[in-house]
Amino acid sequence: EAGVVQSPRYKIIEKKQPVAFWCNPISGHNTLYWYLQNLGQGPELLIRYENEEAVDDSQLPKDRFSAERLKGVDSTLKIQPAELGDSAVYLCASSLETNYEQYFGPGTRLTVT
Amino acid sequence: DAKTTQPNSMESNEEEPVHLPCNHSTISGTDYIHWYRQLPSQGPEYVIHGLTSNVNNRMASLAIAEDRKSSTLILHRATLRDAAVYYCILSSSGVGSNYKLTFGKGTLLTVNP
Numbered sequence A: 001e002a003g004v005v006q007s008p009r010y011k012i013i014e015k016k017q018p019v020a021f022w023c024n025p026i027s028g029h030n031t032l033y034w035y036l037q038n039l040g041q042g043p044e045l046l047i048r049y050e051n052e053e054a055v056d057d058s059q060l061p062k063d064r065f066s067a068e069r070l071k072g073v074d075s076t077l078k079i080q081p082a083e084l085g086d087s088a089v090y091l092c093a094s095s096l097e098t099n100y101e102q103y104f105g106p107g108t109r110l111t112v113t
Numbered sequence B: 001d002a003k004t005t006q007p008n009s010m011e012s013n014e015e016e017p018v019h020l021p022c023n024h025s026t027i028s029g030t031d032y033i034h035w036y037r038q039l040p041s042q043g044p045e046y047v048i049h050g051l052t053s054n055v056n057n058r059m060a061s062l063a064i065a066e067d068r069k070s071s072t073l074i075l076h077r078a079t080l081r082d083a084a085v086y087y088c089i090l091s092s093s094g095v096g097s098n099y100k101l102t103f104g105k106g107t108l109l110t111v112n113p
Helices: none
Strands: A005-007 A010-013 A019-024 A031-037 A044-050 A053-056 A065-068 A075-079 A088-095 A108-112 B009-013 B018-023 B031-038 B045-050 B061-064 B070-075 B084-092 B107-112
Touching (some): A005 A088, A010 A019, A019 A088, A019 A108, A031 A075, A044 A065, A044 A075, A075 A088, B009 B018, B018 B031, B018 B084, B045 B070
Parallel strands (some): B009 B107
Antiparallel strands (some): A019 A075, A031 A044, A031 A088, A044 A053, B018 B070, B031 B045, B031 B084, B061 B070, B084 B107
């Protein structure tokens, strides 16, 4: 069974540029999560989807971050414009339902210069 | 959210058992105890979870104190592939909860050959 797929794996951009990350969850998983992980820290939840609905986006900086999960499958996370402090690993995870174990992708390492 | 306390780092030798402690003195009756681990350059991976009783699976065992204020993840025979950051996390399953996983810094486990 394929795991959670994320692309790109690495991205280097200049500050003020836009960037987008893509996630394909495990087939059949209704719940999708985006996390941010800074160096030396644990992942922090940005947004959680149940099917197409964003049910918890309280930690998403909405002035520059946006996310969508069209058709309740793939999801994209966008930053516009990127700032130096956005350099981090962006992780996508999925689970069968909200209270089930989460499966994480390998993450996208973003470097903003 | 109830918090957990873990040692920053631990060392073990290959093929020896490892006991990773976690304190969660403010745990509530509906909080589940989850353990995830993160290998270098990978996303976190589910290890085990429990509520009140001890749990065993193919990866590890979870021993939960009778008062539930602490728990221990047991790796029965450590291998070099077990070297990772181990996260102990509480999530609420009560009515109105959002099952959110809040990661701390975890315990960095080093396995010596």
